[in-house]
Amino acid sequence: AQSVTQPDIHITVSEGASLELRCNYSYGATPYLFWYVQSPGQGLQLLLKYFSGDTLVQGIKGFEAEFKRSQSSFNLRKPSVHWSDAAEYFCGLAGYSGAGSYQLTFGKGTKLSVIP
Amino acid sequence: DGGITQSPKYLFRKEGQNVTLSCEQNLNHDAMYWYRQDPGQGLRLIYYSQIVNDFQKGDIAEGYSVSREKKESFPLTVTSAQKNPTAFYLCASRGSYSGANVLTFGAGSRLTVL
Numbered sequence: 001a002q003s004v005t006q007p008d009i010h011i012t013v014s015e016g017a018s019l020e021l022r023c024n025y026s027y028g029a030t031p032y033l034f035w036y037v038q039s040p041g042q043g044l045q046l047l048l049k050y051f052s053g054d055t056l057v058q059g060i061k062g063f064e065a066e067f068k069r070s071q072s073s074f075n076l077r078k079p080s081v082h083w084s085d086a087a088e089y090f091c092g093l094a095g096y097s098g099a100g101s102y103q104l105t106f107g108k109g110t111k112l113s114v115i116p
Numbered sequence: 117d118g119g120i121t122q123s124p125k126y127l128f129r130k131e132g133q134n135v136t137l138s139c140e141q142n143l144n145h146d147a148m149y150w151y152r153q154d155p156g157q158g159l160r161l162i163y164y165s166q167i168v169n170d171f172q173k174g175d176i177a178e179g180y181s182v183s184r185e186k187k188e189s190f191p192l193t194v195t196s197a198q199k200n201p202t203a204f205y206l207c208a209s210r211g212s213y214s215g216a217n218v219l220t221f222g223a224g225s226r227l228t229v230l
Contacts, residue, residue, distance in 0.1 A: 009156070032217050043120075043206055043221035044159075051217070090158065094217055102147070102166070102210070104219060108158035 002027045004093050006107035013081050014115045021076040021110050023091030033074040034092040035065055038109075044090060050074065061085070086114040118143045120222035122207050127227045129194075129201070137192045137225045139207035147210040148190035149219065152176060152203045159206065165190055194227060202229045 003026045013019055025031060032051050036044040048059025055067040065076045074091060091107040120141045129135045139148065147166045151159040161174030165184040179198025184190055190209075194201045204226050208219040 034218060036221075041204075041224070041226070043122075043223045044208075044219075045221070046218055049218055092219075101172075102217070104149075104161075106159045108156065 002031070002093055002095055002103065002105050004091050004105050004107040006089075006091055006110050008110045009108070010111045010113065012113040012115060015083050016080050019076075019078045019081045019085070019112070021089050021091075021112070023074045023076065023107060025072050025074065025091075025093045027072075027093055027095055029095065030069075032094040033065075033067060034094070035059065035063070035074075035076045036090045036092060036106075037061075038088045038090065040087075047076070047089075081112075081114055083114045083116060086112055088112070120207055120209055120220060122205075122222035122225050124225060125223070127225060129227060129229050131229055132196045134193055134195050135201075135227065137194070137205055137207075137227070139190045139192065139222060140188055141190075141207075141209045141220075141222075142188065143209055143211065143220060144187070145209035145211045145220070146187070147212065148184070149208040149210070150174075150180075150182065150190070150192045151206040151208065153206060153224075154203050162192065162205075201227055203227060 005024045034049045035047040038044045047063050048057050050057050050067045088109045088111045090109045094104040123138045149164040150162040160176050163182045165171035181193045206224045207222040
């Protein structure tokens with residue numbers, strides 16, 4: 001079975017500070033990994049994805065994430081947070097079951113608050 | 117512009133009533149999904165459909181029903197059997213071309229039971 005854990009439910013940072021949101025996964029092979037962002041009352045927007053290749057992936061809005069197979073992690077980072085980054089962030093993992101069914105699993109989310 | 121349209125944005129229901137949430141996509145995606153979101157629970161899969169006229173139960177299908185008569189449409193009915201239907205519902209779709217495997221989400225529908 002595949003699973004995703006986001007250890008931090010809520011993080012508060014000051015505007016201009018750096019940010020790292022943690023994501024750990026469990027999966028038997030190399031997974032597809034994603035980060036999505038959700039503003040209050042809105043749908044989810046894809047920030048970035050990792051399928052293969054370079055383990056450091058760049059996304060929109062200045063975000064990046066690094067895939068570390070040895071640690072089963074895919075942490076999201078941003079060097080300098082803006083007040084508009086306040087939102088909820090979801091890490092996701094996708095893979096194919098033995099029957100060929102595509103399965104996508106999300107973590108429970110990390111809510112980011114930004115102090116002006 | 118291509119995307120997913122969910123309607124209505126807000127819906128109020130009396131206990132004992134069935135309601136149907138609409139989801140339409142013009143992305144030519146084969147697969148479509150319905151998720152339920154509650155505070156602190158993340159996204160939980162209700163139903164998904166990989167092709168027209170076929171769908172499978174997700175993790176929390178009890179009290180819900182779906183249909184997939186057209187590629188573009190995947191409506192969700194919340195029945196009176198759903199014990200706690202107040203939630204935010206998200207529809208998503210996924211393309212099957214190489215390099216995709218990402219979900220595109222609609223803006224969501226918030227259902228409140230009075």
